[in-house]
Amino acid sequence: MIPSSRLRPTALLVVARKLPVIGIVAGSSTDERTTICRSAYLAAVSRAGGAPVVLPHLIETVQAYASGCDGLLFTGGGDFDPRFSGQLCHDPKLLRKTDPVRDQFEFTLMRLADQMQTPVLGVCRGMQWMAAIRGGNIVLDLPSEFPSTERHAMWSEPPDHLAHSVHVVSGSHLSAIVGETRLNVNSRHHQSVRVPGLRTLSSAISDDGVIEAIEWTDHPFAIGVQWHPEDLAVTGDAAATRLFEAFISAAAGLAPAPTRISSA
DSSP, rough: OOOOGGGGHHHHHHHHHOOEEEEEOOOOSSSSTTOBOOOOHHHHHHHTTTTTEEEEOOGGGGHHHHHSEEEEEOOOOOOGGGGTTTOOOOOGGGGGGHHHHHHHHHHHHHHHHHHHOOOEETTTTTHHHHHTTTTTTSSSHHHHOOGGGGGGGGGGSOTTTOOEEEOOOOSSSHHHHOOEEEEEEEBBSSOOOEEEEETTTEEEEEETTTTEEEEEESSSSEEEEOOOOHHHHTTOOOHHHHHHHHHHHHTTOOOOOOOOEEEO
């Protein structure tokens, strides 16, 4: 090991600084030999000052992940089993790419994050898990139930394509972070939160009435967004960048307690 007296000042800073470890839930893979994660998640966390670590869906190590990570990022992906939100799907063809192993892993990890007050950022599917954990429920298929919401399922567009705008609720934690009342967002989902759940606030709404963001009001940092801020942050989008920076600051223990409006 090089003695600290021989290190340049910049090198000393690198040695002394501890980056907050951000556990990023892996995506679902069709090959059980492979663990996958979209690079935009890694880049967004790294640019905001965190050390990203991809978490494979190993239920036997979920407690270690919860204890060892300073923050947890629950990623987007296919649909989770609606029974986790107390629902039944009467037409299984409406569900996309279910993954029972991932479902059980995420359910357990998010419950631990809630209990341990670990900073959480939920993206798309991750936001829906935040509602389910708190007793909320999900619109299982927006196009069949609300045909006017077709702009939410823009899978064929580039990842940073701005599909629609959302209204950010004044007084919410999200509002304090982004500093704006309206955001233009990308959108790749066919499900959404219908009921946010206990002690959970709807903090952004689209013009067609879809809940686009939620937050746990009894938690130091737990925000879920239905859009994909990772794809926007890597392009320099100001609001997405501020969201990731606030998440990393909370994970580092540097963020003040949020001031927000209350929820039921």
